[in-house]
Amino acid sequence: MHKQTQIAAAVLLTLGGFNAWAQQAEPQQIERVTVTGSAIKRIDAETAVPVTVVKMNDLRNAGVTSVEQILSSLTGVQSSGNTAQSIGSGTGGASFADLRGIGADKTLVLLNGERIANNAVDGSAPDLNMIPFAAIDRIEVLRDGASALYGTDAIGGVINFITKKTYQGATITLGYDSPKHGGGKARSANVGFGLGDLSSQGFNVLGFVSAKKEDAIAGDQRSFNKRIVGGLSNSTDPANYTQDFSTLYNPAAPTCSGTSLIPITGGTQCKIVTPNFVDFAPKSDTASGMLKGTLRVSDSLELGAEGFYTQNKVTTRIAPVPYGGYLMNPTMPNGQKNPYFPTAHVDPNFTDPDVVGQTAFSPSSAFANPVAVQPGFVYVFWRDFPNGSRTQRNDNKQSRLVLSADGTAADWDYSVKVSLNKNTVDQNLVGGYGDGDMIGEGLLEGVINPFGAQSAEGTALLQKAALNGLLQTATGKVRIFKATASRELGDWLGAGRGAQIAVGLERRHEDFDSHANKDFAKLVSASTGLDPEFVAKGTRNVSALYSELNVPVLKSLEVTGSLRYDKYSDFGSSTNPKLSFRYQPSKEVLFRGSASTGFRAPTLFELYGSQAYTNTAGNVNNPINCPGGTPIAGASSGANCNTQFQVLTGGNTALKPEKSKGYTLGAVFEPMTDVSLGIDLWAIKITNSIAALPESTLFANYAQFQQYFHFAQPGNLLSITSNCPGSKCGYVERLNQNLGGSNTNGVDLSAQYRLRSQVGQFDFALNSTFVNKYEYQDYPNGPWNQNVGVYAGSGPVFRWQHNLTVNWAYNAFALGTAVHYKSGYQDFIPTNRVSAYTTTDLFGSWSPVKGSSLVLGVRNLFDRDPPFSNQADLFQSGGWDSRYASAAGRTYYVRGTYSF
Template sequence: MRVKTLAQAIAAIGLMGSGFAHAADDNQLERVTITGSNIKRSIKQEKALPVTILKTEDLAKQGLTTVEQVVNSIAANQSTQGASYAVGASTGGGSFASLRGLGNQYTLVLLDGRRMANQAIDGTSADLNAIPLSVIDRVEVLLDGASAIYGTDAIGGVMNFITKKSVKGLNIGGSFANPQHGGGDEKRLNASYGFGDLGLDGFNVYGAIDYLKRDAVMASQRDFSNKITADTGSSPNAWPGNYVDGVTKTWKSSNTACRPPYSQLVDGICKEYYSLYPALSPEVEQVSGIVRGTKRLGDNHELSLQYTRTETITTSQNAPLPTGGEITRANAVDPTKRDLLYVRTVPLGNRETEANSVTQRLQVNLEGLVAGWDYRAGIGRSENLVKETLTSGYVSKSRMQAAVDGGALDPFDLSGNNLAAWRAVGITGQTKEAKSTIDMADAKISRELFQLPAGMVGVALGAEVRRESLSTVYNKAITRDALSTGQSKTEDSMGSRSAYAVFGEADIPVLKNLDLQLATRYDHYSDTESSLNPKVAFKFQPDPKVMFRGSASKGFRAPSLYDIYRPNQLQLTGTKFVDAAACPSGSPLPGTDGTGCSKMQRDKRVGGNKNLSPEKSSSLSLGMVIEPTKDFTASADLWWTMIKDQINILDETLILNNPAKYADRYVRDANGNYQYIIDDISNLGNISASGVDLRMSWTLPKTSLGTFMATLDGTYLAKYAYQNEKGGDYTNSVGRYVDAGPNFRWQHNLTLSWMRGAWSAILSQNYKSGYTDQNASDNSKGSNHMVKPYSTWNVSGTYAFNKQFTVTAGIKNLFDQEPPYSNQQRLTQQNYDPRFTDPIGRSFFLKGAYKM
């Protein structure tokens, strides 16, 4: 049935007529390198490549102001971690790309064709926040396995961010966005200055700086997030507080006068609705800059030096701290017994954490032409440094325990007279510093080597050397003592490795209308297996208006340093559950503390694994492109990817739902009380995914009303099936929330644009299909429903007063679409899924640019 659906989709796009890119006039013969190949060729020869090219100038007119927003507008991208993920999790504020939903570790992010240091806390890929958007000229997206071209981790595809090669004069710009419902105000200022003309003077030097400030959006500021439903998560860590009686092992409330809506009486105790407190999206402040100098050496050589630096400060707010039974007091009846206190520190306000992430890269590049060979060589260093700091709302376990024991603090006192005592047990300070570095050198040459009857054979040869390192250092004076950070048992971790690669590529015109691309790459790592990855691709054009293309490739992904050296860390499970082993038949096991009978979040340990095997992959694609007229193009590319021995964390729900099967992952104390589950990174089973990418571009004939253009970029996901264990059953997550979340069946970006003289306008739509919710069959919660499709429209108009001054005004989320309701309880934010939606709502923006 799905094969038939895909066939119908290809046929439909064929009837519409994309893929031939009119990037330049046919007479323009500038030689360039386009993402997907190392061989320089004329622009008109590149139009067959399955590469999507996005101009940042056009994206800015849609109100997109960050690289995260740009990437999320790409139909083939299904990111699961953005800025909002920093609320309630230690992420360093990182945002990542995930082409075709395979995972950020399989999408290679490049800056000017070269790698950046991986984000130090995630450790498997580059942080999108590290890219200076204001000087990005375009984004080239290759939706194809590219391990043979760029490296073993390019299994899902490549995103290549291309900076401006030169800038002349002074350019000043800025923008302001104001959401209708409060919170989320955004201000942006940027400036650049350059001098020298590469063509006339033989040099160009420019610098640019960009400043962005975006305010937080709090749960209380949005109607969809400040409601309490049957699915909204609650916690016994409450205000007024609760305790587990040390004698009877039963739950008791210190005061049943709960304070709705934040805490309400449930089963005789106050329970706190923690999702009413936090930020839906954090406060973000970012400063990025670039300095670049380029010098022509003679007629055929060019030397460039580039330095980029981006600093992003992400301030996230979470609900007031839960003590989680880690603070105790003497039982009033039997002082030899201890009550476990479950209090939420409301007097201290929300927990606030600041992540400061600085990414730098210095790159020297020499390129040119020698004896008919195009060459490019470079050497560079890139690093990412992340510091996380507790700024308010946290308490010292030792000081609070001493204050409770000494009577200086009564955590059940609601009078407000003990605020000074609460502040006295507070704790602030830096918790950790993580650093990721990459030193690299590379060189490659290419040329058209010899003539065949059908045309010239192009070849490319190259080599690359890298040295990578990763370290995480904890401030144990803070992490060992601060409550509710998940870092009380963490240890410092560090590791490094070296790698080198050699690669070759050939473009062979077999017939006048048939070209073959052959490529292979050998990668060697100092700490794991080596790998040889081939790729073969073809382009067949039986008619000037019709083209067929396809590829087959092998891939290999070595465990990242983060996979190997991720520090062991205790964190809360995303799922609330009863510990059945400590609470059989609803009664606590003799000797246990009684907390096993309460449905609540508990600790789990995650960490790296030095015994990981590499992942291996196979990819196939087959596509068709038609161009019935110069103004109308369309394409459909059917693809399939298989990844074996995937490296990941086993979804916690499987461990929790199968305690007998995963008994070796449960850690308990001598009395049988739950301590934590072990969920370290490991080799799981396979991933098998397939789908079709659809593209269409149509420029209507020019009329007195102006020129109209329509583009559609869509991805249909037919299958995303994976094994949680080697040899286990496959689970298909397309259109279903299972384990960690859903994969969307269909996503598209539709853009309608208009130009007439000095005026232009853009209307764009981003669409995600609906899916079955996390607890769709739990009728006891009234949850039997689908998460509805999510569609937002952006509109803007631009007026160019002259060549120097332009103004754009617009509205993001024109129809004020709220995120669709979801009963997911995996994340801190609830009533919707913050990974796939934007809580801002309708927002008005104004953008201006002036060139001197």
């Protein structure tokens, strides 16, 4: 066992020796609840599957203000696609959870036991920012596969956000967060109300609304993004230029004294270092509301209605637009010499038969005033600093309406639900983008100066070219009808209690539509890379039947079997069983285990997503012209080495479902009052994984994957400018496909101890996850890549994760601390080892009168910077990884709550 786990577990057990000093506690009554992972009503302590219950009251005391923060503290979550990753990407500002590290698309997220619409941008999983935070009462995390009950996506586990069923009174909470360093300040407010007593008045209506505003953390507000030279680009200010793409030149070379420039070996060109212009964390504005009503018609029938709406606006900033491969003529249309045209390294007789003489040359469409391209022209790689950083605002809206009827009839408990779910994401350009044709024309005509200060005419043209507007819209809709019934059967085997059965059916209709705002996208296609004709849409129907049977075999042993059949209109059917057991030979010991199969259907986006060209996420080397980072004879370093190339991405209608097998085996021990120890072994095997081949894998193993490289000839070139598709386009193919498999297994450990003493109550809890193995294939029958403690493919898998909490409460006062630990790993470039990362949170609360509380706390008490990483897979480069650490640093917070 890991040393830190040994120490923490020993502390918890040693504290049991203080029972002589501690007051004797009365046995706690176990509350009867409906547990995630079963369709049969049961008591939490009796479940045969591992479920972690997280109470929101504890999290609010710890200063948690978002679902994203909650998931980052669960040790079974290997990584989370967080809001910070929306910077420079197309996620629409979404945040995702990833249990077991097998992918966010294989973690099922529910709200009150029901699905919500997946994030419409890529359809992979629900956006955690869309969960109505203020209404959450508890979170149940099923750490086991559950396709036999829920169908698709429930391979790694299930996270069920559960709101209050009833509520009376009113409450208001105000909060403020302030990092020690600049940026990242947050303000939050939550308000709730409820009226009506369901038991005496026959109804209850409750509502919660919340709002949160969080400031951005700019790229120059933290220094740890300068630990390596990252985010390099050929598009600079002053610009690089070339005639044949073989060698690039820059008037600032070899000293390269321009904006964030560095010299490149050879001394003829410069590159820009962009991390300072890329936000660490985006600005976000989130508002949500939920209204829920329950009407007790009779003792055997309750009617319910539940609706929520959430809107999240995420604003991201990255470096100014690069205009790469644009043309400049040596002479202006009036016949005069272009005052900005370079003189060094230019052949006045240079011609290109595909360009010279053309009167409408542009990456997107014809100039408004066609200008002939002249012999002796140059290509320039310029960055539009005058118009400022590229700024995008993603408006993400999620809504759901659920109508339900729950009751009993003929000895059956039944539930019937109809839900309408919708997610819409609008991607708006709000700064820094421009009309590429207008700017291209200005460069060609000699109006814009790419090598220095602008004239009044150049400034006016750039301001006129600046454009704001709606770029594209994605919408996902899910309509669901679901009916479930359960009842108790006879005591078939004389175990002292009856068997139980549940049966259910589900009908689901899914719609997906993503399209560019054609007219606007056409104007900004050069600065966004979005095809103005981009349209991706799909629809399908899903029908399912499922059943669960729980049979007590002995007084101490029960066995549960589940089976679900799903039929999809677009690829066929899938049948998935699950078998689990629970064995309790004594009051102090419980054993449990399960075996199941699972599946994940390809999303509509994966199937029908439009194919489009974009840049590689990081800087890579042309495997033929620059093997190992060294250019071959005659090949330009600037055009072939440590740069970004064109990549073709998109959907594939030939995809098949992913398949899985999962196993768990665990035990819970309660050796003394208020002490609980748990261990759960788990294993998951997945085949037919759906993904695009990772960039790092493709470029590092060219001989193996050369069929995905499409070079432009002559010269085996990959495009570094937006000239795709076309005869000069060289690109790498990264379409979705069914790849190989993945295998992972490990252990979840837990320990809880409650000490009741004369000086207050102490609660100690340790939750740990150890990953023994994680291996994956990039393609069918390919070699197995080991991923535990190693950055392989798209990231690392942590060997160990711990979450240790200690809380003390006495009368109106409470103190608490939480320690979060992630083990180190071998980095993207193996010569570096990323150090282990530990952060400590501390809080204190005071409740002077009933219904009121004041919480003061600090997250990341010791102001730990993210550990150094040389990863290049994310847009945010520069020596850290936003998936596993927050850029905020030490953050102080205050929360005030009043209930009446």
